[in-house]
Amino acid sequence: MTHRFPIKEVARQSGLSTATVDRVINNRANVSPQTKARVAAAISELEGQEAQLAARGRRLFFDFVIEAPTRFSREVQQAAEQVLPSIGSAVCRPRFQAQEIMTEDDVTAALSRIAKRGSHGICIKARDLPAIRAAVDQLIASGIPVVTLVTDLKTPKRLAYVGLDNQSAGRTAAYLIAKSIGNGGGAVLTSKSNDRFLGEEEREVAFKETLARLCPKLRIIDASGGSGVHGETSRIMQSVIAGLDEVRAVYSMGGGNTAILHALDQNWSLPDIYVAHDLDNQNRRLIEDGRLSFVLHHDLRVDLLNVFQAFLHHHKLMVMPLQTTMSHIQVVTPENIPPFNKRFQKRTSSNTH
Template sequence: MTHRFPIKEIARQAGLGTATVDRALNGRAHVSPQTRARVAAAMAELEGQEAQLAARGRRMFFDFVIEAPDRFGREVRRAAERVLPQIGAAVCRPRFVMQEIMSEPEVVAALARIAKRGSHGVCLKARDLPGIRRAVDALVAAGIPVVTLVTDVTTEGRFAHVGLDNDSAGRTAAYLMVQSLRGAAGAVLATRSNESFLGEKAREQAFTLALARRCPRLRIVPVSGGSGVPYETARLIAEVAGQVPDLRAVYSMGGGNRAILQVLAEHGIAPEVYVAHDLDVENRALIAEGAVSFVLHHDLTADMANVFQAFLHWHRLVPEMPGPLLSPVQVITPENLS
């Protein structure tokens, strides 16, 4: 196969050995589809970064390990690509490991591979689990800074946390719900993608306190799991949908909104208010259709700029840390959907 990049460079971008990349590029046997996809993605990333390589500066590799639905992973990648041309202190080369569901051992293994091959920084979106915390501490001990994105990990080793102000988001969701329902009684379905994502936990805690204060006649029905993936999310919602005939509203903190709405419709339930998170492709369509009332959004491009700025500050290439690191919540309606 003809390609413009040296195998060694492709291997470094993909995080694979040169022999593996050579087999993938030449269509040889004993190469998994996942590995071929990683090589293809690495070449696409290199092509997208060629313009930046014309700039002068130190070349740095940053690794993104993201457990999230594909729709969010694509938004992260696009945000990084928008930010890269604006960075003048160094030539930054992102490498991505993204899966919709990553087990604790899979995240730990990914972080161990990064520690072994080296990196100038790791941006992590993962669950707060003991093995992952230990893997983060191992990266830090190896001199690799870790910045958590959207959801944090409870270890003092990580360098910074970047993302949405989750407390404010939870309170905002409660306010919107109470104003829309005008004091009505009933049930509110509050969904999270996983118990171990601290960002969603903070949203739920703030939402619960604010809703109890503003409208104690509304009771919360919590559902956690599914990782925001449609099939798993739908299965969990189906288990509770028949038990809440007085369901008035939904606060979806973890995604899978079209699947949630479909299951509720199958049970004859049409929420009066539906508050979702993140203005991804699915939520843009749902709010335009009127199926979702409000989307709580934050500027992921600004988050990504903060991630790179934090890394560059750690390496003493820029004098100051970015700030603020927590993004304010933006309330999106059909009237301000751009």
């Protein structure tokens, strides 16, 4: 594996030992494909960040631990890479660990490994579970700041929550459905990726309260638990779709929309209105094809810039704290889909050194 970085630097970026990195780079035996992929990803990240090294300032390592479908974690990493050139007060080096499904033990083990090797900040998207909250509090007590992304944790010690205003998103989804289908009877299908993602829970509560007020005759059928992954979502849908009568609308809070649509299509239950979240590649194709009615979108590049700036302010590399870390909702329809490669607008540097 060709590269131009010291093994120690690749090891630090990948979170592996120098001995393991040495075995991968020299193509020695008994190395798993996953380990090879981690080393290759670390080298790619170092190459992508190398241009920053010419800038003056401290070099800070930030870790991302993300439980999400690959399509979303990839979007997060791309957003981080896009905003890094706009940060001039320090050299920020992100390190990513992402899995589609992470158990409580998976997350706590990842946080423990990061704590051992050291970090200037951890950005986490994980379920709100007791052991994860305890691990986060322990990290913070050790001096490592923690920012939650898109979905929050019930710990007052975290540095900030960054992402969508989830309650507003739930109310918006209910309003769009109510205005589109009126107050007749029928069912609205809702789907969360997992009950313990606090952000999705906030969306659901606000959605149900608003829909009950605007359209009291509609009833809600839940099809949650698929983790936003195609296979699991299909399995959940098959368990609730049999015998289901008219589905007038769908509110998908956690992804897996291809699987949901396929199951509804098989049951001849395609809805009049379908509201989803996030304009990732899959949802972009679906809304372009008219399969989704509305996508509640927020710019992940703004979120990631807020993540980095929250950390920089913590390390006293920004003069003023962020006024808000909440993202504005953009209601995307088939008629106003943003350009795929819309250029990120660099924020003004008035609040940085």
